[in-house]
Structures are given as C-alpha cells and as structure tokens.
Amino acid sequence: xxxxxxxxxxxxxxxxxxxxxxxxxxxxxxxxxxxxxxxxxxxxxxxxxxxxxxxxxxxxxxxxxxxxxxxxxxxxxxxxxxxxxxxxxxxxxxxxxxxxxxxxxxxxxxxxxxxxxxxxxxxxxxxxxxxxxxxxxxxxxxxxxx
Numbered sequence: 001x002x003x004x005x006x007x008x009x010x011x012x013x014x015x016x017x018x019x020x021x022x023x024x025x026x027x028x029x030x031x032x033x034x035x036x037x038x039x040x041x042x043x044x045x046x047x048x049x050x051x052x053x054x055x056x057x058x059x060x061x062x063x064x065x066x067x068x069x070x071x072x073x074x075x076x077x078x079x080x081x082x083x084x085x086x087x088x089x090x091x092x093x094x095x096x097x098x099x100x101x102x103x104x105x106x107x108x109x110x111x112x113x114x115x116x117x118x119x120x121x122x123x124x125x126x127x128x129x130x131x132x133x134x135x136x137x138x139x140x141x142x143x144x145x146x
Contacts, residue, residue: 006099010119010129013079017121021074028071077121082114 004012040063045056084100104112120130131138 010131013077013119014121014127014129017074017077018127021123024072024074073123075123078118079120080116080118083117084112084114 042061042063044059044061046059047054048057081101084104086098086100087095088098089095099117104114115134118132120132121127122130129140131140
C-alpha cells in the first residue's frame with residue numbers, strides 16, 4: 001500500500017476534483033464546437049385543424065434546440081471512510097500519527113475503535129478541504145494547505 005502524508009493526500013484529492021471540473025468544461029466546449037446534434041432533426045406531422053380527416057403538415061425541429069446550454073460543473077466532492085489512528089515511533093525523531101485504513105484484526109478480548117473521517121471539498125469554498133473526524137470538524141493552519 002502506498003504511504004503519503006496527510007497534506008499530500010488532501011492536495012492530491014483537490015487536484016483530482018479540479019481536473020474533473022476542467023474536463024467537464026473542455027468536454028462541453030468540444031460538444032459546442034463540433035455541433036454533435038447539428039444535422040439531426042425531429043420530424044413531426046401535425047394536423048392543420050381539429051377535424052379527423054385534416055391534412056398533416058410536416059414540422060422539422062432541430063435537435064440542438066433541446067440541448068441544455070448551461071455548463072455542468074463539479075460543485076462538491078465528499079469522501080468518507082473508517083480508519084484507526086496510531087502512533088509510529090521513528091528513531092531520532094518525534095513519533096508520527098498514522099491514519100490506518102487497513103481492516104482491523106479481530107480479537108476476542110478487545111474491539112478496535114474505528115473513527116469516521118470525512119473529507120469534503122466545495123467549489124463555494126475555493127476547493128479548500130473540510131475535514132471532520134467522528135462528526136467534529138478539524139481545523140488546519142492555512143500555511144499547511146497548498
């Protein structure tokens with residue numbers, strides 16, 4: 001399993017969300033440039049009056065009229081998972097806190113405590129991460145975020 005710091009994880013998730021949002025914009029721009037439904041049309045035969053034997057008039061409606069012209073975008077990304085926290089001792093340095101995502105070993109004398117971590121990114125917050133552990137928000141210094 002890959003190992004990374006928590007800052008690296010938050011940065012990678014933020015980059016992935018921003019890339020997905022940019023990909024949506026590029027895809028929509030390409031659809032408008034190519035005009036994917038430009039030559040296709042819906043052909044409908046409409047009666048000219050209310051009688052049963054009325055003549056039918058052919059109406060052609062371009063399919064591009066049905067296209068939504070708004071640009072889709074990612075507005076929120078939330079990831080939740082169960083984890084355990086443990087300290088790992090490093091020789092010659094301070095011990096470090098490790099977020100362990102592996103399944104806990106079941107033992108009959110103790111049940112390992114799992115925590116629920118939630119990482120959320122919102123476009124309205126300029127893609128700054130919001131981290132909560134067991135429903136409590138965790139604040140990080142602004143200098144730590146890239």
